[in-house]
Amino acid sequence: xxxxxxxxxxxxxxxxxxxxAASAVQFVRKLSGFxxxxxxxxxxxxxxxxxxTEAAHGLLHxxxxxxxxxxxxxxxxxxxxxxxARFAQAVN
Numbered sequence: 001x002x003x004x005x006x007x008x009x010x011x012x013x014x015x016x017x018x019x020x021a022a023s024a025v026q027f028v029r030k031l032s033g034f035x036x037x038x039x040x041x042x043x044x045x046x047x048x049x050x051x052x053t054e055a056a057h058g059l060l061h062x063x064x065x066x067x068x069x070x071x072x073x074x075x076x077x078x079x080x081x082x083x084x085a086r087f088a089q090a091v092n
Contacts, residue, residue, distance in 0.1 A: 005030075009060055012069035017053075020060065024052035 008015035037045040
């Protein structure tokens with residue numbers, strides 16, 4: 001799948017509408033192959049983004065977890081460390 005789409009479930013604070021909409025845009029871009037759709041495809045692209053955003057909201061609000069919510073800063077730090085290790089190996 002697309003590496004730019006981030007996990008949004010079970011975080012404190014919860015995902016914002018903007019984060020969910022941004023992930024929907026990434027998803028629709030991946031499916032369509034368009035970064036910026038042409039004028040002819042703009043309406044279909046925008047409609048798809050809105051529908052995916054609504055579906056993502058429904059999914060995130062419907063999911064339950066027994067695990068404690070994850071801290072965004074801690075998870076971002078872990079991701080940066082994984083990235084450093086991954087790209088350090090590629091350079092050597």
